[in-house]
Amino acid sequence: MKSKVYEGMLLVLFLLTTALAACTDDEPKDRVKEIRMNVLPETGIMYPLFDDKQEYPIECLLVKTDDNPNQIEQLGMNRIEGFTYERGHEYYLSVKRTILANPPADGYNRTYKLIRILQDRLVAEPSTKVDNDIKSEADIKYNDLCPFTKYSISTKYLVNADGAIFYADGRKLPSYKSARIWLDNILDKADTNWNKFQSIPYQAYYSFVVTPFADQLRLVYNDSDGPMFKDVVPEEEFSKIKSMQPGESVRYSLVLANIHKKGLQKLEFAVEKQ
Known part of the structure; x- marks a missing residue:
């Protein structure tokens, strides 16, 4: 009789352990991927999160990613950890993108970290030449x-x-x-x-x-x-x-x-x- 009770307890423990493991496996996880990103030489204008009335415009990067090459996306100037943007340059980057399973309520749902700069190309120095038709x-x-x-x-x-x-x-x-x-x-x-x-x-x-x-x-x-x-x-x-x-x-x-x-x-x- 004790043997059967003991076996029953082991079965219950096994089922509980399996259920807990299943729950753990089902919890959402961050999705991490290395992507290629093109940073355009010109910047754009974006608005902070929760600025519904668009009262506080800020300068931002304009980027394209290899998994969405036809879409220009806006990205904050400091959103790519380890990367410093210089005006007039076009960059091709290798970036670690993390899509957060549980993003903060007051933040973004993804983060970016520079792996390496694959290409840094000077597109054009800002031209300070006055046009010939502007004399005064x-x-x-x-x-x-x-x-x-x-x-x-x-x-x-x-x-x-x-x-x-x-x-x-x-x-x-x-x-x-x-x-x-x-x-x-x-x-x-x-x-x-x-x-x-x-x-x-x-x-x-x-x-x-x-x-x-x-x-x-x-x-x-x-x-x-x-x-x-x-x-x-x-x-x-x-x-x-x-x-x-x-x-x-x-x-x-x-x-x-x-x-x-x-x-x-x-x-x-x-x-x-x-």
């Missing part, structure tokens, strides 16, 4: 709905005899070679054209520089945050400013332009000898 500010053609009020900059910079650069409130900028003229997006979100003004044709890729020291326009590349100070005020002009008398100032104008070099908005600032 009056010749700059504006994009439709422009000029508008989207960007702002500091309206005054102070320079001392040693070449140190300060904002009007006394805050010091980095060195001449590292200082930047920051472009701040101040566009009112209530603007009826808010979404349109965040698209590529309304992004300030370039600045036409109207300088007090020359009749010709210069074209400089803005990068994602604004032009470098040294590009807007080259060394020859910076030397002249450093030699001015204290209190003297000169005025510069920046005509912001899109990727097609069509005008968007005009901004002005002064540089004063401290």
